Amino acid sequence: MYKKLIKRLIDLFLSSIAIILLALPMFIVALAIKIDDPGPVLFKQKRVGQKKNGEITYFMIWKFRSMKMSTPHDTPTHLLENPNQYITRVGRFIRKTSLDELPQIYQVFLSKLSIVGPRPALWSQDDLVAEREKYGANDVKPGITGWAQINGRDELEIDVKARFDGEYAAALNAGKFKGFIMDCRCFVGTIISVLKSDGVVEGGTGELNKQKIEKE
Numbered sequence: 125m126y127k128k129l130i131k132r133l134i135d136l137f138l139s140s141i142a143i144i145l146l147a148l149p150m151f152i153v154a155l156a157i158k159i160d161d162p163g164p165v166l167f168k169q170k171r172v173g174q175k176k177n178g179e180i181t182y183f184m185i186w187k188f189r190s191m192k193m194s195t196p197h198d199t200p201t202h203l204l205e206n207p208n209q210y211i212t213r214v215g216r217f218i219r220k221t222s223l224d225e226l227p228q229i230y231q232v233f234l235s236k237l238s239i240v241g242p243r244p245a246l247w248s249q250d251d252l253v254a255e256r257e258k259y260g261a262n263d264v265k266p267g268i269t270g271w272a273q274i275n276g277r278d279e280l281e282i283d284v285k286a287r288f289d290g291e292y293a294a295a296l297n298a299g300k301f302k303g304f305i306m307d308c309r310c311f312v313g314t315i316i317s318v319l320k321s322d323g324v325v326e327g328g329t330g331e332l333n334k335q336k337i338e339k340e
Contacts (some may be wrong), residue, residue, distance in 0.1 A: 126303045127296055134307075135239050139232040149250060150226050153188055160214040163193040166227055171244035172253055173236070174265040182247055183236050186227040190215030222318050228268045240307045241267025243287035252282050258292020260297070271295075271306065274313030 160250040167189040173181040195210040204210060207242070211219065218224040231237045244266035245252045256262050272280060272288035280288070295306035 126299070131296075131303065131307070132235070132237065135232050135235075145232065146229065148227060149223075153214075153223055153226070156214045157189055157212070157218075161189075161192055161212045164189060167191070168324075170247040171266070172247060172249070172262070173244065175262045180253065180262065183244075185237075185244055185331045186231060188218055188224040188227060188339035189215050190219045190224045202296075225268055232268065238265045238267040240268050240270055240292075240310045241265050242272060242292060243267070252286060255283055255286030256289050258291060259286060261286060261293045263295055264289075264293045269310055269314040271310055274310055274317050309340055 157165050165188065167187045168184045169187070170182055171185040173183045175181065190212060191210045192212055196204065215224070228237055232239055241264055242256065242261050245256070251255060253262065270289065271292035272285045275288050276284070292310070296303040
């Protein structure tokens, strides 16, 4: 009941309110991006969606563009050589504050995403998709934020991230109030993480662990 109906109604309600309240801030961010580095305001990228009839589906995710027009396309940030060189001045701010994710509110309204769910993997991240498959996380609609996001975000290694996504999927499928409680924990945890800028590491997946190894 919660997974199939109530969760969707909550997504519709919250995304509708957010679209109205954040219209002006989003316009200001869009204008700043345009002034800083002329080009499209939105960045669109092919991502992995929820499995349907046993098959992986794909969709185009929307973000405010935070990187220069000269940045190589369809390459995960952690695979770029010195990714900082590609980030714009405005982009550095909106990535740190997660404002670059705001356009996805519209995708929640359109049912492409949920507010809470596993972060959609890049179409070429076969390793992450394969790990998530072990835990049934690919069967859950991806979200703007999720259990893995508040437990490390970019700092997590692929296998650890997939395990957290699996824990979320298990809670959502458990029925009763477990899915709702998990969504509430993720939602509140995300607000705290954004305010503290936790887990945002330029260079991507597992970067914090790599930095620790380099220091040893």
